[in-house]
Amino acid sequence: MKTLTKISHGYYQPYFYWMYPILVAREQHLFEQDGIELEVHDIVPQGQPEGKAQWYKEAFETKSRDFYFCCAWQGIYSTSETGRGLIGAALKSSLIKTFAIYTRPDTRINSVLDLIESGTPIAVNKNADAHYVTLKNLSEFVPEERVRLSHVGGVERCFKALMSKEVDAATLAGPYAEAAEAIGYRRVLALSRTEPTVVVFNEKLGHDALTAFVKSINGAITLINAEREKYRRRYVKEFEEVIDRYLPELEASRSAVASRLTLPVWAEARTLQKEEFLQIHSFLLEHGLTQEGRGYSGTVDVSAAASY
Numbered sequence: 001m002k003t004l005t006k007i008s009h010g011y012y013q014p015y016f017y018w019m020y021p022i023l024v025a026r027e028q029h030l031f032e033q034d035g036i037e038l039e040v041h042d043i044v045p046q047g048q049p050e051g052k053a054q055w056y057k058e059a060f061e062t063k064s065r066d067f068y069f070c071c072a073w074q075g076i077y078s079t080s081e082t083g084r085g086l087i088g089a090a091l092k093s094s095l096i097k098t099f100a101i102y103t104r105p106d107t108r109i110n111s112v113l114d115l116i117e118s119g120t121p122i123a124v125n126k127n128a129d130a131h132y133v134t135l136k137n138l139s140e141f142v143p144e145e146r147v148r149l150s151h152v153g154g155v156e157r158c159f160k161a162l163m164s165k166e167v168d169a170a171t172l173a174g175p176y177a178e179a180a181e182a183i184g185y186r187r188v189l190a191l192s193r194t195e196p197t198v199v200v201f202n203e204k205l206g207h208d209a210l211t212a213f214v215k216s217i218n219g220a221i222t223l224i225n226a227e228r229e230k231y232r233r234r235y236v237k238e239f240e241e242v243i244d245r246y247l248p249e250l251e252a253s254r255s256a257v258a259s260r261l262t263l264p265v266w267a268e269a270r271t272l273q274k275e276e277f278l279q280i281h282s283f284l285l286e287h288g289l290t291q292e293g294r295g296y297s298g299t300v301d302v303s304a305a306a307s308y
Helices: 020-027 051-063 072-081 112-120 129-138 155-163 172-182 209-224 228-246 249-262 275-287 295-299
Strands: 004-010 036-041 067-071 086-091 100-101 123-124 149-150 170-172 184-188 199-200
Touching: 004 020, 004 149, 004 209, 020 036, 020 129, 036 100, 036 209, 051 072, 051 209, 067 072, 067 100, 067 129, 072 129, 072 275, 072 295, 086 100, 086 209, 100 172, 100 275, 112 184, 112 249, 123 129, 123 170, 129 149, 155 170, 155 228, 170 172, 170 209, 172 228, 172 249, 199 209, 199 295, 209 228
Parallel strands: 004 036, 123 149
Antiparallel strands: 067 199, 086 199, 100 170, 100 184
16 A cells, blocks of 8 residues: 655645645545545634744644645745745636725725825735735835825634725635625726746645646646636635634625626646746845845756656
């Protein structure tokens, strides 16, 4: 009997939509077929901290997880800050086109200028995609020093803070953006993002494990894209569980939200290209958000997803 390579996965359900191919690969037993035993546990029941680089490093050192999914900015930031981890794959999905700043209909915020002139903080998950995409987009219109961001936590906490009137603006994406629109919240500004999501692996896993993991993800993406309605239903079910556990405020609007949700489209996982890495790394350095780190060759495994 073939021995399976154990890989630990810290699953945080509110972020299921970014990791959905992993959920499908696990439920369809693709990991086992490719020689991987995926051990799943929830490692962040209290939400995401602001200092994610050290958090990820500690996760690798304690073996509480062997990889993490994050935006390319966060992946390059964390690996540069800590010297730990290899970016083994990059994925693009239609989710990267769903970011936007939202406000409630009872506020007087109707434009970017209203946000800036009123000094309204925008709730984001600091040192994550919402932080970088908000800063990058708003700095095209107003001086960066006038942009006020508030680290509230993960996207579900940003949405909860907006609903409870703790904040008057929040950057949302994916099913949270769709839920906001389903309950009548106003989109202040759509945010443009082209950078992929990346998978950062514990470098101690070894090349064969990384390659097998990427193969399983791509197998799941093939299934999702082939049976869209089946996997949309599973996607909606997962978000309904998020509502039950994290956002009971949406219970009264459950049907309206569910009908609004769309299943993202994924491209196959591939290698993060050097040009992409350098562009993102330069942005982080220019804004004082990271340090030099190990460079492209020391940070990216160029062969784990090379065949895709």
